[in-house]
Amino acid sequence: MRRNKREKFKVPIPFNILGDLPKDVFLAEYWQKKPLLVRGAIRNFEPPIDADELAGLALEDEVESRIVLEKDWQLHCGPFTENTFATLPEEKWTLLVQAVDLWVPEVAELLNHFDFLPAWRIDDIMVSYAADGGSVGPHFDYYDVFLLQGHGTRRWQIGGHCDADSPMVGNTELKILRDFKAQEEWILEPGDMLYLPPRIAHHGVAIGECTTFSVGFRAPAASEMLDDFATELLSGIAPPNHLQDPPLTLAMANENITPAHIAQVRNLLLATLNNDKLLGEWFAQYMTRPKYPEFVEMTEEYRTAVLTSANGADLRFTNGVKD
Numbered sequence: 001m002r003r004n005k006r007e008k009f010k011v012p013i014p015f016n017i018l019g020d021l022p023k024d025v026f027l028a029e030y031w032q033k034k035p036l037l038v039r040g041a042i043r044n045f046e047p048p049i050d051a052d053e054l055a056g057l058a059l060e061d062e063v064e065s066r067i068v069l070e071k072d073w074q075l076h077c078g079p080f081t082e083n084t085f086a087t088l089p090e091e092k093w094t095l096l097v098q099a100v101d102l103w104v105p106e107v108a109e110l111l112n113h114f115d116f117l118p119a120w121r122i123d124d125i126m127v128s129y130a131a132d133g134g135s136v137g138p139h140f141d142y143y144d145v146f147l148l149q150g151h152g153t154r155r156w157q158i159g160g161h162c163d164a165d166s167p168m169v170g171n172t173e174l175k176i177l178r179d180f181k182a183q184e185e186w187i188l189e190p191g192d193m194l195y196l197p198p199r200i201a202h203h204g205v206a207i208g209e210c211t212t213f214s215v216g217f218r219a220p221a222a223s224e225m226l227d228d229f230a231t232e233l234l235s236g237i238a239p240p241n242h243l244q245d246p247p248l249t250l251a252m253a254n255e256n257i258t259p260a261h262i263a264q265v266r267n268l269l270l271a272t273l274n275n276d277k278l279l280g281e282w283f284a285q286y287m288t289r290p291k292y293p294e295f296v297e298m299t300e301e302y303r304t305a306v307l308t309s310a311n312g313a314d315l316r317f318t319n320g321v322k323d
C-alpha cells in the first residue's frame with residue numbers, strides 16, 4: 001500500500017484541535033457552512049514564534065509581509081527596516097507575515113492538527129502581530145480560515161454573509177466593509193480558535209498586544225483556473241479543437257452572431273473541459289504548485305542565513321509581548 005506524504009511524516013497528535021467535536025461532525029456540519037469557536041483548541045499553547053521574531057522575518061527580502069495602520073487604513077508592504085518599527089504609533093497597527101510555516105518548522109507542525117482536511121487545500125499559516133487596538137478592519141475572505149490565538153487577547157466579531165456587491169470603504173486599497181454589523185462576538189485567549197467559512201464578515205481587534213495564527217486554505221476562482229488551464233492547453237498537451245458552424249442558412253450571412261453560434265461555442269468549451277484525465281493532471285499540479293517557487297529553489301544554507309539574519313534583528317516592541 002502506498003502511503004501518502006502526510007502519513008509518512010505524521011507526528012502523533014495526542015488531542016483533537018476541535019475540542020470535543022468529532023472531526024467528521026465538523027466536516028458535515030461546519031466546514032464551509034458556519035463558524036465554530038473552540039475554547040482551548042490547544043491547551044497551554046506556547047506560540048512557536050513571538051512578536052520580535054516575527055518582526056525579524058518582516059525585515060527579510062525573501063519573506064512576504066505587510067503592515068496595516070488603522071489611521072486612513074494604510075497598507076505598507078515589506079520588507080521593512082528596523083526604522084519602520086521604531087516609527088510606528090503606539091497602537092492600532094498590525095504586522096502580517098505570510099507563509100511563516102515555510103520558515104519556522106515549529107509553526108509548520110501546527111498543520112498536523114488539520115489532518116481531517118486534504119493537505120493540498122491548505123495554503124499557508126499567516127502570523128500577525130497587533131499593537132493594542134490593532135486590526136485589519138472589518139472584512140471578508142473568499143477562503144476558509146482557522147484563527148488560532150497566540151500570545152495575548154483578541155476580540156473577534158462576526159457579521160453576516162458578504163459578496164462582491166457588499167459596500168466597501170473608499171480611499172484605501174484594503175477591502176474594508178463599510179456597513180459591518182456584529183452579530184456575535186468572543187474574546188479569544190491563547191490557544192482558543194475560531195473557524196470561519198468563506199464570505200463571513202469578521203473583525204478582530206487586539207486587546208493589548210497579541211499574535212494570531214491564521215491557517216488559510218487555497219480557493220482559486222474559476223477565472224484563475226480557466227486562465228491556468230488554458231495556458232496548460234496552449235503548451236500543446238492536447239490537440240486544439242476549433243469552432244465549427246451550426247447548420248447555416250443564407251439569412252445568417254447577414255445576421256449578427258446567433259444563439260446557435262453561441263451554443264456551438266459553449267459546447268466546444270465544455271467539451272474541452274470534459275476530459276477527466278487532462279483536468280485531473282492539470283489540477284493536481286496547479287493545486288500543489290509552490291506558493292513561493294524561489295523558496296523551493298533556495299539551498300538549505302541560504303534559508304538558514306535568512307533565518308539567522310531575521311533572528312539577529314534587534315527589535316523590541318515597546319511592551320514586547322514575550323516579556
Ligand SMILES: [Mn+2]
Binds near residue numbers: 139141202
Ligand atoms: Mn480575514
